[in-house]
Every structure is written in structure tokens, then in C-alpha cells.
Amino acid sequence: MFRYMVERGFSDGLHVAISDGGAAACQDIVEQNASLGVTWLHSYVSEDKQTSFCIYEGPTPEAIRQAAVRNGLPVDRIVKVSVLDPYFYR
Secondary structure (H helix, E strand, O other): OEEEEEEEEEOOOOOOOOOOOHHHHHHHHHOOOOOOOOEEEEEEEEEOEEEEEEEEEEEOOHHHHHHHHHOOOOEEEEEEEEEOOOOOOO
């Protein structure tokens, strides 16, 4: 599996309810992704909630894009990435 960062723009802002409904919506995304071999690891959302940076594992950028389409999510850019953290040399 490869790791990708997906940048998404939300002109009206990204709003996920902190409720059972919000949890169910996220679970639906996870299930749709799994059918394509895609795993949503985590996301970062800008302070204004208009941009998200989501980290995924998946077989190809096309699979990541297809998962987004199935979930009704925008995709502005997909970049293949690797992990670099301050503990890399320990």
C-alpha cells in the first residue's frame, strides 16, 4: 500500500456533527473506502474549515479518487507521500 495526502476545498466549510449522525457519516466513508482497498488514516482541517488535508493508504491515486467520488467528497489534489518524523533517526 502507498500513502497519499488528499487536499480538499470546501467553499461553505467542512462541518461534521459531533453526534451519532456524524459518527455514522464517518463510518459510511470508511466502509465505502474499504470496498476499494482504501484506508482513511486521519485528516487535518484548516481553522476556517475550508480546506482539509487527509492522509490515506491505498493502491493507486485512482482508487483514492474513486473513493472520494463514491463518498461525494471533492478532490483538489492527490500527492503520494512518505512519513518523516523527528524520531526517524533513533
